[in-house]
Amino acid sequence: MVATLPKRRTSKNLAAILVVVALAVLWQAVKVAFNLDGRTLPHLWEIVLALGEPARRNGPPLIVELLNAALFTAQGAFFGFAIGAVLGFVLGTLFAHVSLLERSLVPYVVASQTVPILAIAPMVVIWLQGSWWSVPVIAAYLTFFPVTINTLRGMKSPDPRALELMRSYAASTWETLWKLRFPAALPAIFTAFKIAATSSVVGAIIAELPAGVQRGLGGAILNFNQYYITGPQRLWAAIAMAALVGIVFYVVIAAIERVALRNIVR
Amino acid sequence: MTLQPVPNPLSRYTPQITVFIAVLVAWEVIVRALNIPRFLLPAPSVILSALLVTFSTVLESAWYTLRNALLGFALGCSAGILVALATSRWTTVREGLLPVAIAINSIPIIALAPIANNWFGSNNPMSKVMIVILITFFPTMINTVRGLTLVEPAKLELMRSYAVSELEVLTKVRIPNALPYVFNAFKVCSSLSLIGAIVAEYFGGPRKSLGVYILQEAQLFRFDNAWAAIIIASLLGIAFYAVVITVERRLIPWHVSVD
């Protein structure tokens, strides 16, 4: 496999690039085939060109503005991710060990996600008196859920015989946690982190709306939406930047996962 | 698990019900005792009475939003399954498509809501349905592909020893193997679709929709009304989730689901 893996990798990457190119061609083909105007679907290059032009008179080029906004949103998403991941891990571990807590609280953890996040966002903003922290808190609200559930599942996943083995060593709960349950749970936890990475970006963007935060991507999207008629490319560019932030978050977590799980063959 | 005698179903839910009642009581008592202003957090009793007053308006708005969510869910999930099935035959197509799908799945699709509004008009339900379709399509497709491909090798070997066609491997092994994965996607998508529909309305939608209603009531500082609508939205989400779980239990009784 050592010898064949790189080759498979390249062919995989090639296929992925082909799919991206195909999507771009599809975009343009749809535009031409249905004779769509720039407001419905701008040319891809129009979006790229818009990046170089200033969005406001005498302002910096759009790309600079968007990068700043992206950085700002990424900060909120990052703190939200961190808070949510820690909270989720602690809750999941707790639930895995105390079955009474699991039975009485897990249904509410599940139910918590049916509360439309944006609906409570205005309340959160008021609770935190309009401070920037409402953004990470809302992002964390979306993040903690998958981490909790997957930590719980992963911690309960070890083979009962392996647990009995630890019992036969008279290992403490703590030792069993770190030597058996935690390593067994790692793949599931990373799966949750990857989901949570996306959720935290979504959370940060939508949290900016009711928080009235202007500097982030959420603000940019709202702003360019108002000028959509005159410059649809700018809204598209802002969305593309949001997509980029989401993908970067995902890729970073996936890279960490690859290093952390390199010895676990899947 | 079903072999064990099931005790009184009520006792199974005792911890959950206890927590529910305890939280409600504590909430009511604390809000009253500390005299917390209504705009910070209304007491449950206040929310309940607001709900009773606004019930018909909320229900009308909820129905509009729920319809969009259900339609988008149905279209997005079926499209996800169909694409996954179609690509299950061609390894190269699948391997090229999957990373791109994962990448797209990691972008905040909700950011496309303003575009959808511009395309269809913010009062046209299609603008919300499109967002829900996009939000549900990718998780479903990704999960289904995984379910179709992550088959225990020994099972494929057994089928190999029977010398069966690829089509029969698909119907006899891959599809049943994928069902739990598909239902996991459905569970995720059930709440995603509602949240997606509501959040899409935040970027503009008809007056009688949950998202617009909640936003508007919150902006007018009628927080008891906003909370009442939020509770309806959550109940809808829980009901949708419960329906998915019930169908799952019925359809794949062999699968011992975790939740």
Added chain:
Amino acid sequence: MTPVVTLTNVNKVFGGGGRPQTVALKDINLQIEPREFVSLIGPSGCGKSTLLRTIGDLVPPSTGEVVVNGKTAHQARLNREYGMVFQAPVLFEWRTVLHNVELPLEIMRVPKKEREQRAREMLKLVELQGFERHYPWQLSGGMQQRVAIARALAFRPQLLLMDEPFGALDELTRERMNAELLRIWQETQTTVVFVTHSIPEAVFLSTRVVVMSARPGRITAIIPIDLPYPRDVETRESPRFFELVTEVREALRRGEEMRA
């Protein structure tokens, strides 16, 4: 009569291309006649499963030739001449016990009624009546393995390849299953290749016992078993049985010493 299985100079090497190589099979020559019951015995990791899987066209040999019923192993597989029982039961968790046994019959387009009747018969044979509607996870490991055996027998394959099918069973059940398998083998005229770790099991069941040694996996002895039929509990207590058990044990030991 043409032999059922002919292995000529079969070698199998795993790995290579940067990864450590394992010579799983080295210069295997073996002929199995129709209606034979051949057991493969040897230390863990010596290549018994690999040999069985080579015969069943589940892994290709690195070099050498595998001929089954005068055809290539590949063609024999396409003709559905094999019944496989693996080390693990490999049941489909979405099918009930009955439907698991029906699986190969379904694939071979046996009509529904006959299918169900045959599956029930097989389940009776492995003493699992009453469990038809259970799902695999509701059964113990040994019961699951018996379902797998019923499944392999259900379509009356010409060649049964069994990889330690009784490893998970208790001693008494195992002896009873041995007797059943022997009876089935005599009734159905199939040829059996049977991997086991148990010397008494190999002696009791077989017409010949093939002894293998590890790294590289080779055949070090072939011991014909001349115990008379019908074999039963008394067979297990006869002096000849003990002589043969000793003979196989010595052969295994000699194989080990040759390595050292």
